[in-house]
Amino acid sequence: MxxxxxxxxxxxxxxxxxxxxxxxxxxxxPAANDAPAVPLTGGKLLxxxxxxxxxxxxxxxxxxxxxxxxxxxxxxxxxxAHATYVHTQDFALTTYxxxxxxxxxxxxxxxxxxxDTRDAGAQLGLGSGFRFDMxxxxxxxxxxxxxVLDQDTWVPQIAAGIQFKHNEQGDVxxxxxxxxxxxxxxxxxxxxxxxxxxxxxxxxxxxxxxxQFGLLGFGGDKSNAYHPEFEAxxxxxxxxxVAVGAEYRSKPDNLGFAREQDAYDAFVAWAPTKHVSLxxxxxxxxxxxxxxxxRGAYASLQVGF
Numbered sequence: 001m002x003x004x005x006x007x008x009x010x011x012x013x014x015x016x017x018x019x020x021x022x023x024x025x026x027x028x029x030p031a032a033n034d035a036p037a038v039p040l041t042g043g044k045l046l047x048x049x050x051x052x053x054x055x056x057x058x059x060x061x062x063x064x065x066x067x068x069x070x071x072x073x074x075x076x077x078x079x080x081a082h083a084t085y086v087h088t089q090d091f092a093l094t095t096y097x098x099x100x101x102x103x104x105x106x107x108x109x110x111x112x113x114x115x116d117t118r119d120a121g122a123q124l125g126l127g128s129g130f131r132f133d134m135x136x137x138x139x140x141x142x143x144x145x146x147x148v149l150d151q152d153t154w155v156p157q158i159a160a161g162i163q164f165k166h167n168e169q170g171d172v173x174x175x176x177x178x179x180x181x182x183x184x185x186x187x188x189x190x191x192x193x194x195x196x197x198x199x200x201x202x203x204x205x206x207x208x209x210x211x212q213f214g215l216l217g218f219g220g221d222k223s224n225a226y227h228p229e230f231e232a233x234x235x236x237x238x239x240x241x242v243a244v245g246a247e248y249r250s251k252p253d254n255l256g257f258a259r260e261q262d263a264y265d266a267f268v269a270w271a272p273t274k275h276v277s278l279x280x281x282x283x284x285x286x287x288x289x290x291x292x293x294x295r296g297a298y299a300s301l302q303v304g305f
Contacts, residue, residue, distance in 0.1 A: 041305045043073035046240055047271050048148055048193065049101070051279050052082035052302050054213065055136045055163050056097040056111030059189070061281055061298055062247045062265055063231035065202045066159035066191035068142055069109070070101035070304055071274050077102060080304025082111075088296035090120040091288060093215075097136075104146075107161075109138040115215045120291050126172065132215045133168040147193040147200075156192040156201075163187075165214040176289070177255045178217025179224045183209050186226075198237035200245075206231060211254050212288060220254030227252040235269075243269045261286025265298060277302045 050058040050067045058069030061084070070078015078101035086093040097111025113134045121130035140161035147157040163185040167173055170181040187206040194200070207226045209218040219225075229252060235245035249263045267281035281298035288294050 039076070040072075041076050041078060042071045042274055043076050044071040044078070044104075045148060046274060047237070047243055047269065047277070049078060049080075051269055051277055051300060052080065052084065052097070052099070052111075054084060054086070054093070054095050054111075054113065055138065055165075055185075056082075056095070056099060056109035057138050057140055057161060057163070058099065058101070058107060058109075059202070059204075060233040060235070060245065060247045060265075061267055061279060061283070061300060062249045062263055063202070063204050063233055064138075064140065064161060064187060064189055065200075065204070065233065066142065066145075066157040066189040067147055068101040068104050068107045068140065068159070069099045070107075072101050072104055074104050076104070078104075078305060080302050082300055082302040084298070084300035086283060086285075086296065086298045088283075088285060088288075088294040090118060090291045091294060092116040092118060099138075105142050107138070107140040109136075109140075111136045111138075113213070113215065115212075120289075123291070124289055130172075131169075132172070134165055134214055135168075136163050136165045136214070138163045147191050148195075151193075151195055154192070156190040159189050159191075161187050161189065165210065165218075167214055167217055173211075173217030176216060176257055177221040178211055179209075179219030181217055183214060183218030185210060187231075200233070200235040200237075200243075202233040204231040205229075208252060209254065210252070212251070212260060216255065216289065221256045223252065223254045241271045245269075258290045259287055267298070275303060275305060 053059045057064035059065035072078030081098040083096040094114045099109035115132040117130045122128040143158045145157035167181045185208040189204040191202045229250045231249040233247045253260045265281045265283040269279040271277040279300040283298045285294045
């Protein structure tokens, strides 16, 4: 039976965030003779809300950034929905989800990951086409700094986040040595946008027990402790609506039956408007469940405001 408590918590958090946004808007409402109010959405610069990473948070494809998703500024809402597909030699990963950004301060996200073992499932003794399904619920809060406005200082935008993950294949992940089917990642991200240089830099420190992002459970026979893992992104704006970049994400190695390696990607993101973006990437995920050197293509479509 799927855990419902996180869903209720996210719903309550979303209602609270919307209430905060409503109070901000009311506080800023003009008198009858004042100038028109600021629009409720769409105040950020193109691409400064990032795209959707595989766990649903705003950032790059592999790692969250400190930015708040959507194009809402301090008195606005932002939101987006995404669908992502990763195809390596032996596996396929589909993820889809949505997020809401409130007042450029709070981000609430939800995503579902479906990991298809394809023909490798038979080799692993699971059966061809066996799937691992996982739900991820995230919450991110901007602590201080503004990636766009703080161009006269080296202080980056800093955000803290959590991602609660629940894997539905409990019997299988425990059979391969995982300690739990659910886990929570904690992370701290720093993003610095250098507009004059058309450059964005991001570093994320994550504390996690997740095996292969959580798709093979959490903790294991080698370790059931939280591990600090480092993630980094760099993006360069070729034009106002095209960015290229690369990412790195380290991962823990908790399971004795199969080593886990770090992940990399090189990407190009295109946003013809604030409502649509397309990201294409080459991704290297290393060894997955004894199947060596998994590399392939990554494609993600995001729509929102």
